[in-house]
Amino acid sequence: MRHQPLPGTTGADTDLVYTPGSYADMAMRLLPLYGRVLDPARGRGAFFDRIPAHCEPLWCEVAEGRNFYDWVERVDWVVTNPPWSEIRPFMAHAMTIADNVVFLVTANHAYTRARVRLAQDAGFGLRGMLHMPTPPKPWPASGFQLSLLWWQRGWRGTTETYHAMDDLAAA
Numbered sequence: 001m002r003h004q005p006l007p008g009t010t011g012a013d014t015d016l017v018y019t020p021g022s023y024a025d026m027a028m029r030l031l032p033l034y035g036r037v038l039d040p041a042r043g044r045g046a047f048f049d050r051i052p053a054h055c056e057p058l059w060c061e062v063a064e065g066r067n068f069y070d071w072v073e074r075v076d077w078v079v080t081n082p083p084w085s086e087i088r089p090f091m092a093h094a095m096t097i098a099d100n101v102v103f104l105v106t107a108n109h110a111y112t113r114a115r116v117r118l119a120q121d122a123g124f125g126l127r128g129m130l131h132m133p134t135p136p137k138p139w140p141a142s143g144f145q146l147s148l149l150w151w152q153r154g155w156r157g158t159t160e161t162y163h164a165m166d167d168l169a170a171a
């Protein structure tokens with residue numbers, strides 16, 4: 001049930017793969033969240049439901065009539081597992097409205113030339129990455145490392161890398 005698409009959603013199958021709760025738990029516990037926190041692709045709420053009480057929780061979900069591309073208000077954080085066929089445009093739009101952008105995606109998305117350029121042109125640097133094990137099916141096994149990637153506006157320092165490979169029980 002957890003992985004069934006929401007009614008009314010369209011797009012690629014991999015746009016509808018939902019994050020296990022234990023993964024979102026770890027992400028939201030480790031990130032220094034503050035202020036306005038937007039989940040731009042809420043799905044079933046894995047990240048949204050775990051936004052800490054001291055933050056203002058905000059969401060989009062196209063299946064419920066809120067398209068992220070229509071969101072123009074400033075926020076402090078964008079945090080989600082985005083629709084996988086839209087990672088580049090999601091990242092580009094997120095970097096116009098947020099100071100911190102966090103996506104649960106495969107790590108290669110941080111390092112293609114185009115993504116490095118996109119982040120650089122938007123004034124962001126890769127602040128940190130947390131490697132996580134690939135969840136069980138229906139999560140596709142792509143051969144790339146799953147990672148929580150955190151880009152921060154103005155970051156010019158090195159990228160901190162953490163591993164949660166042994167800490168997450170198969171969900």
Ligand SMILES: C[S@@+](CC[C@H](N)C(=O)[O-])C[C@H]1O[C@@H](n2cnc3c(N)ncnc32)[C@H](O)[C@@H]1O
Binds near residue numbers: 060083
């Ligand atoms: C890969 S699923 C992940 C859902 C949730 N973030 C999670 O971690 O479980 C991506 C979600 O993005 C939604 N979505 C796709 N395009 C969107 C858009 N333009 N604006 C808002 N939501 C969108 C899909 O309907 C789907 O629920």
